[in-house]
Amino acid sequence: MIKITDIAAACGVSRATVSKALNGAPDVSAETAKRIRETARKMGYHPNAAARALKVGRSYNIGVLFSDRTGGGISHEYFSQILESVKAEAERRGYDITFISQNLGAMHMDYYEHAKYRSCDGVVIASADFQDPAIIRLATSEIPTVTLDYSFDSRTSILSDNVRGMEALVRFVYEKGHRRIAFIHGEMTTVTQKRLASFKKTCALLGISVPADYIRPAYYHDPRSSGLATRELLALSERPTCIFYPDDLSFLGGMTELEKHGISVPDGMSVVGYDGILLSQVLRPRLTTYRQGAEAMGREASRSLIEEIEHRDTWLPQQILVEGELLEGSTVREID
Amino acid sequence: MIKITDIAAACGVSRATVSKALNGAPDVSAETAKRIRETARKMGYHPNAAARALKVGRSYNIGVLFSDRTGGGISHEYFSQILESVKAEAERRGYDITFISQNLGAMHMDYYEHAKYRSCDGVVIASADFQDPAIIRLATSEIPTVTLDYSFDSRTSILSDNVRGMEALVRFVYEKGHRRIAFIHGEMTTVTQKRLASFKKTCALLGISVPADYIRPAYYHDPRSSGLATRELLALSERPTCIFYPDDLSFLGGMTELEKHGISVPDGMSVVGYDGILLSQVLRPRLTTYRQGAEAMGREASRSLIEEIEHRDTWLPQQILVEGELLEGSTVREID
DNA sequence: TTGTATGCGTTATCAT
DNA sequence: ATGATAACGCATACAA
Numbered sequence: 114m115i116k117i118t119d120i121a122a123a124c125g126v127s128r129a130t131v132s133k134a135l136n137g138a139p140d141v142s143a144e145t146a147k148r149i150r151e152t153a154r155k156m157g158y159h160p161n162a163a164a165r166a167l168k169v170g171r172s173y174n175i176g177v178l179f180s181d182r183t184g185g186g187i188s189h190e191y192f193s194q195i196l197e198s199v200k201a202e203a204e205r206r207g208y209d210i211t212f213i214s215q216n217l218g219a220m221h222m223d224y225y226e227h228a229k230y231r232s233c234d235g236v237v238i239a240s241a242d243f244q245d246p247a248i249i250r251l252a253t254s255e256i257p258t259v260t261l262d263y264s265f266d267s268r269t270s271i272l273s274d275n276v277r278g279m280e281a282l283v284r285f286v287y288e289k290g291h292r293r294i295a296f297i298h299g300e301m302t303t304v305t306q307k308r309l310a311s312f313k314k315t316c317a318l319l320g321i322s323v324p325a326d327y328i329r330p331a332y333y334h335d336p337r338s339s340g341l342a343t344r345e346l347l348a349l350s351e352r353p354t355c356i357f358y359p360d361d362l363s364f365l366g367g368m369t370e371l372e373k374h375g376i377s378v379p380d381g382m383s384v385v386g387y388d389g390i391l392l393s394q395v396l397r398p399r400l401t402t403y404r405q406g407a408e409a410m411g412r413e414a415s416r417s418l419i420e421e422i423e424h425r426d427t428w429l430p431q432q433i434l435v436e437g438e439l440l441e442g443s444t445v446r447e448i449d
Numbered sequence: 450m451i452k453i454t455d456i457a458a459a460c461g462v463s464r465a466t467v468s469k470a471l472n473g474a475p476d477v478s479a480e481t482a483k484r485i486r487e488t489a490r491k492m493g494y495h496p497n498a499a500a501r502a503l504k505v506g507r508s509y510n511i512g513v514l515f516s517d518r519t520g521g522g523i524s525h526e527y528f529s530q531i532l533e534s535v536k537a538e539a540e541r542r543g544y545d546i547t548f549i550s551q552n553l554g555a556m557h558m559d560y561y562e563h564a565k566y567r568s569c570d571g572v573v574i575a576s577a578d579f580q581d582p583a584i585i586r587l588a589t590s591e592i593p594t595v596t597l598d599y600s601f602d603s604r605t606s607i608l609s610d611n612v613r614g615m616e617a618l619v620r621f622v623y624e625k626g627h628r629r630i631a632f633i634h635g636e637m638t639t640v641t642q643k644r645l646a647s648f649k650k651t652c653a654l655l656g657i658s659v660p661a662d663y664i665r666p667a668y669y670h671d672p673r674s675s676g677l678a679t680r681e682l683l684a685l686s687e688r689p690t691c692i693f694y695p696d697d698l699s700f701l702g703g704m705t706e707l708e709k710h711g712i713s714v715p716d717g718m719s720v721v722g723y724d725g726i727l728l729s730q731v732l733r734p735r736l737t738t739y740r741q742g743a744e745a746m747g748r749e750a751s752r753s754l755i756e757e758i759e760h761r762d763t764w765l766p767q768q769i770l771v772e773g774e775l776l777e778g779s780t781v782r783e784i785d
Numbered sequence: 786t787t788g789t790a791t792g793c794g795t796t797a798t799c800a801t
Numbered sequence: 802a803t804g805a806t807a808a809c810g811c812a813t814a815c816a817a
Contacts, residue, residue, distance in 0.1 A: 114565045116810060127788045132812055142786060159558055159566045163502040164810035167793045172499065174547070187536070188529040197523045200548055207554020209567060211510075211547050212536055218543020222495055229450045230495045231545060365731045392728050395701045452794060463804045468796055478802060500794035503809045 115158050123152050135160075162209075166232045175203055175418060176213035176228045176236035180245075189334065190390040191407050192240055195261065198411030199237055206419050208234070215247065223247040225254050235418045237261070239411075243303075257425070259418040261410060262304050269421065269430045271414045274437060275304055278403040279311035281439045282385050285401070286355050287319050290448040291383060294321065295353035297342045297367075299333035299360070308387075312357070324351075333359050336366025343367040347374055354383060354448060361386035361393040361402055379446035389440050401442035406435040451494050459488050471496075498545075502568045511539055511754060512549035512564045512572035516581075525670065526726040527743050528576055531597065534747030535573055542755050544570070551583065559583040561590050571754045573597070575747075579639075593761070595754040597746060598640050605753050605766045607746045610773060611640055614739040615647035617775045618721050621737070622691050623655050626784040627719060630657065631689035633678045633703075635669035635696070644723075648693070660687075669695050672702025679703040683710055690719060690784060697722035697729040697738055715782035725776050737778035742771040 117135075121128045126145065133141045134149035166172040177199060179187055187193055203210050213227050213236055224247050228236050235257035241248045243263045252258050252265045264270040286294060296312050298305050309328070316323050329345060331338035339358055343366070346353060358364040364386045368378065376382050378398065386393055389404025413433050421428045453471075457464045462481065469477045470485035502508040513535060515523055523529055539546050549563050549572055560583050564572050571593035577584045579599045588594050588601045600606040622630060632648050634641050645664070652659050665681060667674035675694055679702070682689060694700040700722045704714065712718050714734065722729055725740025749769050757764045 117812095118810080128811080129789075129813080130787060133787090136812075138813095140786065145786085157562065159556060159562050161503070161810050162567050163499040163508065164793090165812080166499040167497070167503055167795090167809090168811045168813085170793080187523075187533045188526060190524060190526075193524040193529040200523070204548075204550050204553055207556065209547050209553065211545050212540075214540050217540055217545065220495060220543065226493065226495055231498050362731075392731065395728065396732070453796095454794080464794090465796080465804055465806090466802085469803090472796080476802065481802080497794055500809090501796080503793090503811090504795045504797085506809080 114161070115156050116161065117158075120149065120153050120156060120158055123156065124149050170232070172232040172234055173207060174209045174211055174231060174233055175415070175422075176231065176233040177210050178213045178224060178236055178238045178241060178248075178251075180241040180248075190392075191388055191405065194407035195239055195411040195414075198408045199239070199415050200411075202412045202415035203419070206415070208415075208419060210237075224251040225256070228256055234422045235259070237414045237418055238263075239414070257418060257421045259414045259421075261414060263302075264432055267430050269417050269433070271410045271417070271433050271435060273304075273405045273410060274434045275307040276311040278387070278405070278437050278439075279308045280315045282357065282387075282401075282403055283312060283315040283319070285439060285441070286383070286385060286445055287321065289383070289445050291355040291445070292321055293327075293351065293353045294323065294355045294357065295327040295329065295346050296323070296357045297329045297331050297339055297346075297359055297363070299331060299363075301330075305359075327353055331359055331363065334362050336363055336369070338366070339363035340366030340370040343370040347371075347376075355385065355445060356382060357385045357387075359387065361388045361390050361400055364393075364400060379444045383445040383448075385445060389437065393442070394440065398444050399442040400440070401444045402440050403437050404440055405437045409435045450497070451492050452497065453494075456485065456489050456492060456494055459492065460485050506568065508568040508570055509543060510545045510547055510567060510569055511751070511758075512567065512569040513546050514549045514560060514572055514574045514577060514584075514587075516577040516584075526728075527724055527741060530743035531575055531747040531750075534744045535575070535751050536747075538748045538751035539755070542751070544751075544755060546573075560587040561592070564592055570758045571595070573750045573754055574599075575750070593754060593757045595750045595757075597750060599638075600768055603766050605757065605769070607750045607753070607769050607771060609640075609741045609746060610770050611643040612647040614723070614741070614773050614775075615644045616651045618693065618723075618737075618739055619648060619651040619655070621775060621777070622719070622721060622781055623657065625719070625781050627691040627781070628657055629663075629687065629689045630659065630691045630693065631663040631665065631682050632659070632693045633665045633667050633675055633682075633695055633699070635667060635699075637666075641695075663689055667695055667699065670698050672699055672705070674702070675699035676702030676706040679706040683707075683712075691721065691781060692718060693721045693723075695723065697724045697726050697736055700729075700736060715780045719781040719784075721781060725773065729778070730776065734780050735778040736776070737780045738776050739773050740776050741773045745771045 117128050117131050121131045131149050134146040200210055211231055213224055215223055238258055238260045258268055260270045262273055298309055329342035331342045358367055364384055371382055378384055386400045386402035389402045393400035393402045453464050453467050457467045467485055470482040523532060536546055547567055549560055551559055574594055574596045594604055596606045598609055634645055665678035667678045694703055700720055707718055714720055722736045722738035725738050729736035729738045
């Protein structure tokens, strides 16, 4: 691999001059700078990232953290879309991305140590248990971080607009004439709290009363637990006319359960999902759901993180709300 | 971040001794070595990856390449599963992974240069246009590489067993009584060639003749083109009784087209997919398809790449065939 | 405007 | 068995 020394030799100048020219320092004559840059390009020069990182403490490398815990894996469509757009935007701005994990091989290190080990300029925390002390250590460290779907104090976060999303769904269902609406929710994260609160608030606003046993717990991305919750809802003396599922995938558990009871969607029961993954739109009937703006979220995460990295002096933490989009589908029937 | 100098000071020895002790050099007394290792652990020492990479030319970092071209994106389930298992196995062995791309920010570099720029110890080429000169440059360079679903000469490759997979599907369909089988294929890659050849060969073996117009071109992961091909097949004077689709997702295009013609699956038409993604198994009826061993492929890719990196002297290129699994589903009906 | 010298954290060579 | 020193490639403070 060609290095600065080679260019210096080729141009008959010192290594320092080459370095300056390449980095656009003001104290090098325009012509030498031009000559140097041209030969560098001709010779196919690229700086050695490790050497540069060692010297200036900047790696042009940002970490991406997906906790391996259930639900946050890369192969979930929502997260893989986020990953893809985080990557694309970072690359567009000249940054590489590296996954941050714990316990690399024999070394026992936590997320913070891993990020330091790789000299990451910043970290996108895309999916994690935000109560985990290791996550908290990272998010409260001197390393710039951006979190998705969770806010740490004085840190930037990218938030899917769960409040508005849930409100849109409730209103849609309401306008179709539904008044008995059940809600199956995932684990009690802050996201869940927002969705649940928005659900209740919108219902109250519209004058819908929600019996306590219409609210059922389950797990995200786990069709089985949602199937169970569905069964319980069907056993109630007064069945709901519409069921909200924690996410699109979970609905499938409900679907199976409904089939068992000979109930068809939407004639026998109306249903609503959340996420708007590909699957939801290829199912027949197409699922009524709310598509989260995954691509925009990933892009914004990279953008704001790099903004912070490159302008730490003028930077202020923000909470960026990313809107999604209601997908009407055909799983909510009109009732009179 | 704590460094070797700190440990040296704490232990009252030189940096050289610390380095030796930490790297298990023989010329340091057992007791000092032990003392040094313990304080290092207590102080939470981890080597600086950049400094080490600069010095020894090993980064403990492997590149992963997903070409951005249509079809190979990370958000396709097959590839995201591969990515996830490549990552898991690499981390288990102490390696980080970084995405390799072209044109990082303003820098114009190709894949090979990018890998060098980051001092990657090796690269997993997970999805790419293998005719692309930039890919060929990388795969024929001195950097260890492993390719998925394609073989370069004298390089290790991980191959999904397309021949056996297609054979299994044809035999399954044959046993259900089908004799008029159509085949819609994706772009003419080597994978496609293998599937097509295996399809034809197995048909021949079983005494099935396949009219030329039963073989139709389309694109992978593109429901529309498969829908078009389906329409053409339906227009034939002698319709097939079963259609093979390029992949599970593409089948959806066919499904829509069949619905338009009032044809139900599997009563009016039997169909078969390929890949075995989650979607295929939540559709009703469940799709008959062949699940590729994505997780095993990623794991083997990391394992063999790191094997090569760490034992370059004794290492030999291999072609590793990973078997999949027939998923029976219910989209192939029994005919008499 | 250009060049010299130094150090980033680590490992390897060579003395001691 | 341990330590002094140089070098990896780069960027910068300072000297020329």
